[in-house]
Amino acid sequence: MLRTGLVLLALLWSAGFIGTSQAEDIEGVKEHGLVSRYPGQEIRWQQIENYMPFRVPVGEVTGYRAIGDWIDTEGRVTRTFYRYQGTDRTYAEFYLNYLRALQEQDFEILGKGVSTSRKGVEVGSRSWTEVYGLANPVSKPGEMGTFFAGTASSGGAGAIVARKERAAGTVYVVIGVEQHATDYVGTLIDIVEVEAAETGLVVVDAEAMGTDLQEYGRVVLDGLVFDFDKATLKPESDAALEVIAGFLRDNPGKAFYVVGHTDSVGTFAYNAKLSSDRAAAVVAALTDRYGIAADRLEPHGVGPLSPVFSNGQESGKEKNRRVELVER
Secondary structure, three states, rough: OHHHHHHHHHHHOOOOOOOOOOOOOOOOOOOOOOOOOOOOOOOEEEEEEEEEEEEEOOOOEEEOEEEEOOOEEEEEEEEEEEEOOOOOOHHHHHHHHHHHHHHHOOOOOEEEEEEEEOOOOOOOOOHHHHHHHHHOOOOOOOOOOOHHHHOOOOOOOOEEEEEEEEEEEEEEEEEEEEEEOEEEEEEEEEEEEEOOOOOOOOOOOOOHHHHHHHOEEEEEEOOEEEOOOOOOOHHHHHHHHHHHHHHHOOOOOOOEOOOOOOOOOOOOHHHHHHHHHHHHHHHHHHHHHOOHHHHHEEEEEEOOOOOOOOOOOOHHHHOOOOEEEEEO
16 A cells, blocks of 8 residues: 555554445546545545646635635646545544645645635635636536535535645645535545646656655656657756666665656657667666666666557657656
8 A cells, every 4th residue: 555545544543443344436446546545435436637737726715706826737637536424424534634644744735624614715615615616627427516516414624735746746635525414424535646847857856756666666757858769868867867876876675677658659669669778778877877786777668558648739748758767
């Protein structure tokens, strides 16, 4: 299980919440690895978009259907709605456990709050949630509609808005909880994995590398820049190579695959060779110039087989052209 999930589950164990049997999810959904669910929750709806714009609210309600402060971003968006059926837990317990789990993982809390008022203006109030939903409408129907609709019998609500800088890029998390009925707590978790604005301007960070490898088993090596359609590393890659080499020296007992990826432009055979050659170039630089043992790094190329965004847009193609470090 991922580290964030472990933290949340540890908190729930200590509070005596583990013991609720695992509920049944709807078919075809997969929980995002960044944030673990509260025991007993069922996934009742999910929507995943490889690339889309998203508005992250960080202010209070300032007027009719208006929030005063937003962060406009874009990237891969995973939206998951959970239902908890029972009278033994309240929305406030869900809120506090998710907040503590995010804080334990060094997320920056951009906004948070709980409210029992249907007309409150604070972060997490029902009026705030309504504006948030209007700004980020869903295109897939399902039980999630209850979260924004509310009912006459519903109780309080709360929300947490958080951000974290990772080696793979910035991620935003918006968690909303609502007491939909005395025996029904709804939770919407929106995760936005931001696309980097310009490739090559961000250099991979050693600490973030370790975190991403621990959470995902892989990390994108930002800052590696190649000549167009070639496997030649440009001089501006040196800063990233220094950081990567330092990370490898600090973790001498670990070995990795170095995996090259491309977009889908061109033939598969061409892209497979280009991605393999670029992975080999990175390994050669780390072994020849920085003294990393060759048996710790194994280069491979997968061409366009594992995109992280749609190749239908130029921004998606750019993100798909990458080199990753994958733990062996």
